[in-house]
Every structure is written in structure tokens, then in C-alpha cells.
Amino acid sequence: MKEHVARRGWWRGLDPRSSATLFLIAACGTYGAVIASVLPSLVGTWIADVGLTERMAGEVATINVLAATLGLCLALFLVSRWSLPRIARLGLLLAISGDLLSILASDMLQLSFLRAVQGVGVGLLVGATTNWIGRHEYAARGFGMYIMLQFILAAVLIAAIPALMPYLGAASVYVTLLALAAVSLILYPLLGLNGGAVPLRPAAAEEPEESGAAADTDYPALLKFLSVLAFGLFNIAAIGLWSYMLRYGEVVGLSSAAAAQTLAISSLCGIPGTILVIALSARYGRFLPLMLALAIYTVPAAVFAVSHVAAAIFVAGLVVQNIAWAVVAPYFQAVQAALDRSGRLAVWGMIVASIGAGLGPAFIGFAIDGTSYGMAFGGAVLALGLAALAGAVPALVTDRRERPTPAEGILAGS
Known part of the structure; x- marks a missing residue:
């Protein structure tokens, strides 16, 4: 009965062991995983529109990345206490709030705080996604899909941001990130499959349902x-x-x-x-x-x-x-x-x-x-x-x- 919560929606017919499910889980986590790829665009926006110097923008970028690492650590702590969808839900709430409010930021202090919030959020999302793929018996395939999507979506975002600039201005980079967030909001309940609907207990870690003898x-x-x-x-x-x-x-x-x-x-x-x-x-x-x-x-x-x-x-x-x-x-x-x-x-x-x-x-x-x-x-x-x-x-x-x-x-x- 561990997965009954994860099987109430449109995803209820999906096989947790299938490559299709692995792909959807990988897609769920890409909102968090591409943040490093769009840092050059973010830094450029902070310099041109917020008025930060190169050094100040670099410091904000460092805060964003370090906060994501903190989010990963927090996910590791929460995985034995919360379900994976709950961890991802908190991460999405923080990350989306950070990206939305960053559009309105007008100085380095505001931006640093909001990028820290966003970083912790994407770290939680990536941590939940990585944990789910890591439990899967075909983890190599899952991580390959995850990285492939990072390559593809990073290229798409880098191309889309300049195209949106004439219409959305400085908000372009945040809008592209929020589009990925919308995908994650649709897909994050899938993290409840394959045992992710309950906190990871020591017994569950030793006797996973879907793994082989090894x-x-x-x-x-x-x-x-x-x-x-x-x-x-x-x-x-x-x-x-x-x-x-x-x-x-x-x-x-x-x-x-x-x-x-x-x-x-x-x-x-x-x-x-x-x-x-x-x-x-x-x-x-x-x-x-x-x-x-x-x-x-x-x-x-x-x-x-x-x-x-x-x-x-x-x-x-x-x-x-x-x-x-x-x-x-x-x-x-x-x-x-x-x-x-x-x-x-x-x-x-x-x-x-x-x-x-x-x-x-x-x-x-x-x-x-x-x-x-x-x-x-x-x-x-x-x-x-x-x-x-x-x-x-x-x-x-x-x-x-x-x-x-x-x-x-x-x-x-x-």
C-alpha cells in the first residue's frame, strides 16, 4: 500500500520500472538542475538591469549555487522523515517564490536573499529527484536521461532568453525558469512511485521492493x-x-x-x-x-x-x-x-x-x-x-x- 497515494492521479497506470517513468522523473528535476547553465544569463541581467557590478553579480551567483548545495543537504536530512513528493513540493514553493520575486528585486541585498531562497528550493527538488533515481534498479539509464535533459534544456533556455528580451525585458530569464517549474509542478507527484510516497526508513533502505538480489x-x-x-x-x-x-x-x-x-x-x-x-x-x-x-x-x-x-x-x-x-x-x-x-x-x-x-x-x-x-x-x-x-x-x-x-x-x- 506504499504507493496508493501516488496512484490517485493521471499517473496511476505508469510502471515505476519503465523507461518512460524514469524519463518523466528526470524531466521533473530539470528545473533545479539547469540553474548553473543559466547563471551567465542571470549574471548579465543583474548587471544590466539591477545595476550590480561584475563582482557583486558574481557574489550573488555564488550565493545561489551554495544555497542549492544547502538544499541538497536538507533533502538528505528530510528523506527519512518526509515523502519525496513532500520534499519536492517544499522545494518548488521556495524556488518559484524566489524566481517570481527576483523580477521585482532592486538591489543586491534583496537579490541575494531571493536567490538564496531559490537555491535552497532547487536543491530540495534535485535532492528528491536524485534520491528517486538512485533507488531505481536501472539508475544508470535514469541518470543518463537526467543529464541529457540538462544539456537539451540548457541550450533551449540560452536560445529562448534573448528571443524573449524584446517582449519581457529583464524578466525573460525568470519566465523561462518558471516554465520549467510548471512542468515540475505537474510531474512531482510521480516521486511517490517506487516507495517514494513514504519516508525512507532503515528497513525500507535494506529491503527495497523493486531491487534485485544485489x-x-x-x-x-x-x-x-x-x-x-x-x-x-x-x-x-x-x-x-x-x-x-x-x-x-x-x-x-x-x-x-x-x-x-x-x-x-x-x-x-x-x-x-x-x-x-x-x-x-x-x-x-x-x-x-x-x-x-x-x-x-x-x-x-x-x-x-x-x-x-x-x-x-x-x-x-x-x-x-x-x-x-x-x-x-x-x-x-x-x-x-x-x-x-x-x-x-x-x-x-x-x-x-x-x-x-x-x-x-x-x-x-x-x-x-x-x-x-x-x-x-x-x-x-x-x-x-x-x-x-x-x-x-x-x-x-x-x-x-x-x-x-x-x-x-x-x-x-x-
């Missing part, structure tokens, strides 16, 4: 720690490098406009990577695709570290890295989901990944010497190597205990 395995805490640490190290390198790619593109000879266009187009190249994750799921385990994608991601960084590359090689390297990143991230999360079927570890992974994303630009920036990026890329390669070392053992252990077969991977899509 879900009953109690993995050592060290493996869980290593899987989360690896995801954080990867984000230090990946987000740190990404933060300076616009400037590095100019260093290798691209104009500012060409470098910005290159980054925008290359980010869309992550979509094929997410499609690959959705297609493969756990068919060939997690270790092989994770380590292979990590190695592919590292190659361009290593090339950039040892030589001053031509613009064409820079563009090709960015494309390769975005495709590989779209494979690495969901498989890290899938390993965490396999280690803890309650979904808590997947939320911890998101928290540590957010911290890594915050530390990354400072880590890479510290290693940059004027226009020389060799040490910065070398530091990123080191962080990626440590991420591979930390992530290899948890991925191997979960693969060996579960031993997914190609036939099981094919059945997962049915």
Missing part, C-alpha cells in the same frame, strides 16, 4: 566514501577546466565571439554521450564505460598540458571532453546507486560534486600563470587520475557482485 548486499563504508570522493575529484577538474575554457580559447587564437560560440556548440555535443548511457545502462557493467570515458576525457587535457595547441585541436578536444563528461557523470552516480539502494549515497554524491564544482575554478585558477595554462592542465590531469583510482574499486566490486549480463541490459529497456 540490492541486499551491504557494501563497506570505504567503498561508498571512495565513490563519492571520485565524483568530487572529477568535478574539481571538469568544472575547473570548463570555467577557463573561454579564456583559453582566446589564448589559442580564437576571437572572444568565436570562443563563446565554440563552448556553446561543444556543450551540445554531450547529448550523444547521454544517449550512449541510456542505451548501454548496466549492460556491460559500470567499470568499463566509466574508466574508458574517464580516459577519453583526460586525453585532451594531457595534450593541452604538454603543448600549445592550434585552435582546431582545441575545438576537437572540447567536443571529445563534453561527450566523455556526459558518460562519466551518470556512471559515477550509477555506482553510488548500486552501493546504496536507498538513494542516499547518490544525494551525497551530488553534494560532494557541488563542492568540487565550487573548488574547481579556484584550484585551476591558482595554477594559471598569466597566459600559461600548462600547470593548470597538469593539475587537472592529476585530479582526473586520482578520480579514476578512487572510482575504480567501487565500480569493479559492484559489477562483480551483480554480474549484469547483456541479456539483462536488453531486458532493462523493455
Whole structure:
């Protein structure tokens, strides 16, 4: 009877194990997940229309991101006390209030408070969504869908905001976010499926209804720690490098406009990577695709570290890295989901990944010497190597205990 609350609406006929339900859950969480992608548009609006300086706008953006991390922590605390739809409902209330009232903000103090409210809200929504996907037996496919939607919707939002400017002015960026919020409002009751309608109790964590035999395995805490640490190290390198790619593109000879266009187009190249994750799921385990994608991601960084590359090689390297990143991230999360079927570890992974994303630009920036990026890329390669070392053992252990077969991977899509 755990799911009777979740089965009273239009969604009552949905199968919690199906790919369609996974897709809808992923769509539910994208309102929170795309906030980092629209930060450049938000910052531009705050500078042009609220009158903030670049530094002040950057501080507000930091508050927004840190508040989202706080929301993730709060979701982790609430998951054993509230149902997932209730957590998401609170998150949506806070996030929508923050976005709506931000339209009226006229100074930095007001904006900082409202973006903090919005950040906590989207953190709660992302935490509830991540926990639900983390409980699912086909978590790799679910996280692949989640990241694919982030790539697609980020591109749509970035294109839509300038088109709406002549009609809505400074409110354009908030209206596009609120359109995603409307989708989340329709879909959030689905979080009550698959055991999400009740708080996660210790007994429920140990004996989930929908998981396989491997879900009953109690993995050592060290493996869980290593899987989360690896995801954080990867984000230090990946987000740190990404933060300076616009400037590095100019260093290798691209104009500012060409470098910005290159980054925008290359980010869309992550979509094929997410499609690959959705297609493969756990068919060939997690270790092989994770380590292979990590190695592919590292190659361009290593090339950039040892030589001053031509613009064409820079563009090709960015494309390769975005495709590989779209494979690495969901498989890290899938390993965490396999280690803890309650979904808590997947939320911890998101928290540590957010911290890594915050530390990354400072880590890479510290290693940059004027226009020389060799040490910065070398530091990123080191962080990626440590991420591979930390992530290899948890991925191997979960693969060996579960031993997914190609036939099981094919059945997962049915």
C-alpha cells in the first residue's frame, strides 16, 4: 500500500520500472538542475538591469549555487522523515517564490536573499529527484536521461532568453525558469512511485521492493566514501577546466565571439554521450564505460598540458571532453546507486560534486600563470587520475557482485 497515494492521479497506470517513468522523473528535476547553465544569463541581467557590478553579480551567483548545495543537504536530512513528493513540493514553493520575486528585486541585498531562497528550493527538488533515481534498479539509464535533459534544456533556455528580451525585458530569464517549474509542478507527484510516497526508513533502505538480489548486499563504508570522493575529484577538474575554457580559447587564437560560440556548440555535443548511457545502462557493467570515458576525457587535457595547441585541436578536444563528461557523470552516480539502494549515497554524491564544482575554478585558477595554462592542465590531469583510482574499486566490486549480463541490459529497456 506504499504507493496508493501516488496512484490517485493521471499517473496511476505508469510502471515505476519503465523507461518512460524514469524519463518523466528526470524531466521533473530539470528545473533545479539547469540553474548553473543559466547563471551567465542571470549574471548579465543583474548587471544590466539591477545595476550590480561584475563582482557583486558574481557574489550573488555564488550565493545561489551554495544555497542549492544547502538544499541538497536538507533533502538528505528530510528523506527519512518526509515523502519525496513532500520534499519536492517544499522545494518548488521556495524556488518559484524566489524566481517570481527576483523580477521585482532592486538591489543586491534583496537579490541575494531571493536567490538564496531559490537555491535552497532547487536543491530540495534535485535532492528528491536524485534520491528517486538512485533507488531505481536501472539508475544508470535514469541518470543518463537526467543529464541529457540538462544539456537539451540548457541550450533551449540560452536560445529562448534573448528571443524573449524584446517582449519581457529583464524578466525573460525568470519566465523561462518558471516554465520549467510548471512542468515540475505537474510531474512531482510521480516521486511517490517506487516507495517514494513514504519516508525512507532503515528497513525500507535494506529491503527495497523493486531491487534485485544485489540490492541486499551491504557494501563497506570505504567503498561508498571512495565513490563519492571520485565524483568530487572529477568535478574539481571538469568544472575547473570548463570555467577557463573561454579564456583559453582566446589564448589559442580564437576571437572572444568565436570562443563563446565554440563552448556553446561543444556543450551540445554531450547529448550523444547521454544517449550512449541510456542505451548501454548496466549492460556491460559500470567499470568499463566509466574508466574508458574517464580516459577519453583526460586525453585532451594531457595534450593541452604538454603543448600549445592550434585552435582546431582545441575545438576537437572540447567536443571529445563534453561527450566523455556526459558518460562519466551518470556512471559515477550509477555506482553510488548500486552501493546504496536507498538513494542516499547518490544525494551525497551530488553534494560532494557541488563542492568540487565550487573548488574547481579556484584550484585551476591558482595554477594559471598569466597566459600559461600548462600547470593548470597538469593539475587537472592529476585530479582526473586520482578520480579514476578512487572510482575504480567501487565500480569493479559492484559489477562483480551483480554480474549484469547483456541479456539483462536488453531486458532493462523493455
